[in-house]
Amino acid sequence: MATDILQTKISQLLGQRYFKKSVLVRFLLFLILLIIWISVNGGLLPGFLRHRLPILRVGPELNILYYFEEAERDGSKIRWSRATNTQAKLKAALTGKYDMIEADVILKGQGTSKQAMTPIVSDLPAVDNEFTLKMWLQQVKKFTKGIKLDFRTIDAVEMSLQLLKRMKNELKIPIWLHADILKGPYSSRLPVDATRFFRNVRTFFPTCTLSLGWTTGYHTDVSQAGYTWDMVLDMHDLIIHWEISQPLVFSVRLAYIKNSIPQLKWLCDTLQASLLVWNDNEDKPVLEDVMYVAYRFPPEKAFFDFQDEYLSSHLKRYRHFSKNYVHPLVLERDQVKFNPYAWVKMGLYIEENSILPSSESLVLKSPAVYIVSISKLKSVETLHLKGRVHFLNRKNQEAINGQTGLSIFFRSFSYSDYEKISGIRFFIGVNGDLQISGQHLGKNVPEFKKRARVTPGSASCYRFDIVDLRHEVVMEINSLHDCDTLESVQHEETSHISLRVNIPHELALGEQPYILKMEDNKRVAVIDELDIRTIYQTKKKKNMNSI
Structure with missing residues (x-):
């Protein structure tokens, strides 16, 4: 009898040891698989799920409305510092009440016999700026501002994106990459080569928000001008062809908004994109056009980069009452909107x-x-x-x-x-x-x-x-x-x-x-x-x- 009890206890002890060993082996196997998954996927959550749930993203592709919580999911409350191409402007932007800091990027000596492979923050025709993109990023990374890089020429894209790739672990902030890849209203300027731009983004720095636009020009009468259906469909076809999966923002000029809302709203709806409206200081601001955008686009789908205090204050005051300030024909169009x-x-x-x-x-x-x-x-x-x-x-x-x-x-x-x-x-x-x-x-x-x-x-x-x-x-x-x-x-x-x-x-x-x-x-x-x-x-x- 005593022998049977002893054998039973020994069997139970061996069984417990085997069970513990089995649990330990399974835990180690799970840990190894988890490490492999995170290293391959770039995070715990699958990439497609992070794209669908932007609040869970961490890194340059982060939705700025989740990053800047004080904006309360309202794009009109995001504050922009445009053309921040000098040390003085950058210092003011970093210490000021700005959320997103934009800089123009070209190569040093762009278009001259002295053109180098060094990206600088400057806009044409000023090509001799000593303020390099690397110096600019070294200062930005110490703060919690988001950044937008506006590539004025295709030549600067590859070197700039390689630099961003090397600094990726240091830049845990929203990053927008912008290029005007198509010709827009009254434009005489060549757009950035879309094929090279998308290839470089895909190769060197795919984790970002893509900001895309059309080149524009000036005219004495823009009352009949706008972003036409052909322009908008060209953009749509490019996005579909390149199977763009990054968050998308389309950048448009306020002067051409009045006749473009149906086209742009269609584009944003079909591609689940957002709109950024900017003004040129040479344009005559029309408040009804600002309200038209605010009326048609929900707060989380429209951003406004206005370097005009009058426009900014008007938008801030009437953003959520925009229906009362639009052109009467906008309300007439409401009666015939497509369902x-x-x-x-x-x-x-x-x-x-x-x-x-x-x-x-x-x-x-x-x-x-x-x-x-x-x-x-x-x-x-x-x-x-x-x-x-x-x-x-x-x-x-x-x-x-x-x-x-x-x-x-x-x-x-x-x-x-x-x-x-x-x-x-x-x-x-x-x-x-x-x-x-x-x-x-x-x-x-x-x-x-x-x-x-x-x-x-x-x-x-x-x-x-x-x-x-x-x-x-x-x-x-x-x-x-x-x-x-x-x-x-x-x-x-x-x-x-x-x-x-x-x-x-x-x-x-x-x-x-x-x-x-x-x-x-x-x-x-x-x-x-x-x-x-x-x-x-x-x-x-x-x-x-x-x-």
Whole structure:
């Protein structure tokens, strides 16, 4: 009996020792794997999760609204020191009430026979500054300010980013890298080479916030100028092509804001980017334009670098009451803003960038992808589909008459195949071709078709109003000369042309969606002011609902 008890205790003791040894081995194995994970990943959290949760980031890519807590997630409260290119300016910025310090970066002797491979903080044409970027960074790293480096030429990028890479462990602050990589309004200055810029960032210093912009110029009258849809789409295409994953900010000049908000809001919405608005001292400040940005962009998505005390104080005072101080046409545009939640995308998944909606506009790029209204309205006394389409010749291709343009379908009962959508088809061609016809309606429905033509304007832009009167449909078209300015939101009183077609009684009046689709890829269509309205007629009154 005693022998059995002794053997049992020995077995228990050996089992405990084995268990402890097993736990120790597993713990050491876990520790080794954890060290490998952190060294490879650059931190405990996965990189994709740090990107989605900016509050958890640590390092140069940190969102400045999380870094500067006193800003209260409001970009208008971030204070900027611009062109901090001298010792005196840097000292004032480091000890002053600034959050972000910006410096211009070129090579010493830039563009001369004495050009060296040493980055300096200076702007053209002053190329002999002795204040090097390394000296500048050595002083900045002792403080808790964020920095923005504005590369004026591509030559300075590689050497500067190599320097940042060597100092990465010393710079635990937000770092923005800026370059004007595309030509903007009235610009005569060459932009920074986008290909070399993105390659160098990816190779030497990918952990940053990318600030991208357009070069701009001066003109005596900028009332009709702005960042056009072509300029904005060029930027979007670059970001998609280079698969940019860094936090993005687009830098724009206040003087060209008035006619650019729909384009810029669309760009920021589709790329989950922010906007930085800066002013030039040579520009006449327009307070309504400042309020326009504040009104359209949420506080956490808009930054303001104003070197004008009047603008800064006005922004500080009225930022959260901006609706009361915008141009009246801004409020008029509110009535026709595109509602992306009222439509769903259908078509080929591989064409995921072919439909790009925001609260301002919708961009259609491919006939293989189209949008379908979520609501399936019953045919009532009167149904209106209103909107505006702006055709862009992005590929410099000739349009095909009767084919290149936008198709709009009513009473669609089959639309799963983009090549065989059924219903009443309203076609608006780039060259002014107009048509109402039945498409894929079956043998039991008589054919119907009516054509017309409207003289196209220089803007290749049309405003349409399509009306379903149960047994008759009407398409009214205005050819517009302007689709870009804020003033273009105003409607003309008379239509240029109107088409009417009687609908066969065999065509069903059930609940069907409405569909918009490009017929080929020779144009890109920007669609806005899209609005479905139903009017119910009664003996006593008329009710109108907007969807």
